[in-house]
Amino acid sequence: MTVRHFPDVDDQSLYVEYCLANISPQQRVALEHTDIDIRGSTCLDRCGRCYRSTFLVVNGTPIDGADCEKFINTLKQGDPE
Amino acid sequence: MNVLFISIDSLRWDFLSAYRDRPFGYDYAVETPNLDHFADRGTVFDTHYAGSLFCMPARREWLTGTREFPWRGWGPIEPFDDTLPRIARSTGTVAGLVTDHYHYFQHGASGYYEDFSGFEFVRGHEHDAWRTAPREIDASFASQIQASDPDELSYMHRAQYARNVANFDPEVESDFFAPKVFSRTAEWIEDNQCWDDWFCFVDSFDVHEPFHCPEPYASMYTDADPHNPELPVWPRWGRLDAGQAAIDDQSLAFVKAQFAGKVTMVDEWFGRLCDRLDAIDAWSDTVVIVTADHGFSLGDHGWLGKADGPLYDTLAHTPLLIWHPAYSETVDRVDALTSAVDLHPTIASLLGGETDGPHGRSVIPLLEGDAVSIRDAALYGIWGSDINVTDGRYTYHRQCDETRPATVNSTYQLNPRAVFHPPDPPEDLTVSKLPYAESPVWCYEVPSISRQDDTMLFDTAVDPTQDHDVSSSASAERRRLRKLLASRLDDLSVPATEYPRINLDPPVASD
Structure with a gap:
């Protein structure tokens, strides 16, 4: 699984962190029902970003806004490429 | 009697030589001569545990005697809570708060300082919304605190700390x-010797991160340049080996050295306070209580911070040292199990107030010699997550089922997760009753989240670092702790939803 469409993410293996306060239950289900490495947390200590929009931390790099929506939709489709 | 109650935030119990020669995960000792001297003078409680974690939940346990986590998470003092400063006022005792703990003054918390006769607030720690200038922040320091966007103006951004301390001299x-x-x-x-009796709550945000230390502490436990922009003083929370908290060995060693330096700095200034108590001969009529709200993972079990991972003893086992002029000269140590919530009735009784707070039990009988035990179990946890219990030797960590929601039970429509944001009112509210208050409260469901992969059991007598889960091999102890957990939840009359949430059957009435 690669993540070439997210230029800030340069690792070949995905590790995604999300904040429970920040994503919808549906998005959480979408994330948890993949085979990628997921960590849900009660707080990622990124409160400003959390207040602004949905965000994820992908391989250590936060993504939000359209990039984040695109990422989650890609996961929902089961085809990260 | 005067009462000086000191919380040192995030101070791990294993950093004090009263408990261990050197902290877990360290190959050097950390200097705490003043806390050591205080421990020698007073009484060391060997088996003291946090209750509701982390920051404000711990303070509600101390100040109101409420075991909070089965009902709600981080939030304000409730209208029906009976706070220690309110009790102090009722007994003619002046009550003061000295703190740099800025969470008291943020979204998500209120009612904690208002009952004190007076309070001192030292501004600027961590995300405290204090200084708004200079706009430009030092790039090297921004790197060390991992403040990625200096122009950030949203809630709780790390550039805030750089502005707050811009005028600090590291020397x-x-x-x-x-x-x-x-x-x-x-x-x-x-100043307050003018009153007959006083109660002072000192809530020190240190040793909480940022682990930003002046000299000599910044260089005390490392040969590295403490101003090297590549070395963090404010690590992200998470796994050591992946994601936002991923960290190399050199950086982790530096973080640990800065944490240790901060512990020694706190110790130095605690010692200076003790010197002042000496100077005014305060020890003969003052009870001094020193504790912490929780610990901090510094690579232990592969975690950094406190927001993730099971509630191992590095997070939940906390120090408790008490000087009581009537008893401490004869009682050096207490090995009985005690809990954070017990400090409320303890202090209330010292203030001459009621001693039967909703969930705590005074530790004074342990000092008096009238009791060898005040509880056979201590519950601890984070609202909406796994539930833990200890009997003082075994720790049992019952995993929650994330498909079953937790409930918030509060008179406030609080943000149960994003606590620092402006309130976000829930839509599906019902009204419920608490077993320990007359007032009805709002009730609503919120998703659970587990911090562990399975239910676990540890025998801390032989495995103090909790590396070996014995839930399979010690089946009799596992059953005993499971029964103890169910029984103590039943004692509290926790919401019925808590049992299925942790896949546990409630106790069956014997008659």
């Missing part, structure tokens, strides 16, 4: 937070 320790808090405490105590 002048009195610029820093613990020195200010303990100095102002000494001044408050000296």
Whole structure:
């Protein structure tokens, strides 16, 4: 699984962190029902970003806004490429 | 009687030589001569546990005697809570708060300082919304605190800390937070000798991150340049080996050295406060209580911070040292199990108030010699997550089922997760009753989240670092702790939803 469409993410293996306060239950289900490495947390200590929009931390790099929506939709489709 | 109650945030119990020669995960000892001397003078409680974690939930346990986590998470004092400063006022005792703990003054918390007769707030720690200038922040320091966007204006951004401390001189320790808090405490105590009795709550945010230390502490436990922009003083929370908290060995060693340096700095200024108590001969009529709200993972079990991973003892086992002029000269140590919530009735009784807070049990009988035990179990946890219990030797960590929601039970429509944001009112509210208050409360469901992969059991007598889960091999103890957990939840009359949430059957009435 690669993540070439997210230029800030340069690792070949995905590790995604999300904040429970920040994503919808549906998005959480979408994330948890993949085979990628997921960590849900009660707080990622990124409160400003959390207040602004949905965000994820992908391989250590936060993504939000359209990039984040695109990422989650890609996961929902089961085809990260 | 006067009462000086000191919380040192995030101070791990294993950093004090009263408990261990050196902390877990360290190959050197950390200097705490003043806390060591205080421990020698007073009584060391060997088996003290946090209750509701982390920051404000711990303070509600102390100040109101409420075991909070089965009902709600981080939030304000409830209208029906009976706070220690309110009890102090009722008994004619002046009550002061000295703190740099800015969470008291944020979204998500209120009612904690308002009952004190007076309070001192030392500004600027961590995300405290204090300084708004200079706009430009030092790039090297921004790197060390991992403040990625200096123009950030949203809630709780790390550039805030750089502005707050922009005028601090790294060579002048009195610029820093613990020195200010303990100095102002000494001044408050000296000024308030004019009252017959006083109660002072000192809530030091140090040793909480950022682990930003002045000299000599910044260089005390490392040969590295403490101003190297590549070395963090404010690590992200998470796994050591992946994601936002991923960290190399050199950086982790530096973080641990800065944490250790901060512990020694706090110790130094705690010692100066003790010197002032000596100078005014306060020890003969003052009870001094020193504790912490929780610990901090510094690579232990592969985690950094406190927001993730099971509630191992590095997070939940906390120090408790008490000087009581009537008993401490004869009682050196207490090995009985005690819990954070017990400090409320303890202090209330010292203030001459009621001693039967909703969930706590005074530790005074342990000092008096009238009891060898005040509880056979201590519950601890984070609202909406796994539930833990200890009997003082075994720790049992019952995993929650994330498909079953937790409930918030509060008179406030609080943000149960994003606590620092402006309130976000829930839509599906019902009204429920608490077993320990007359007032009805709002009730609503919120998703659960587990911090562990399975239910676990540890025998801390033979495995103090909790590396070996014995839930399979010690089946009799597992059953005993499971039964103990169910029984103590039943004692509290927790919401019925808590049992299925942790896949546990409630106790069956014997008759």
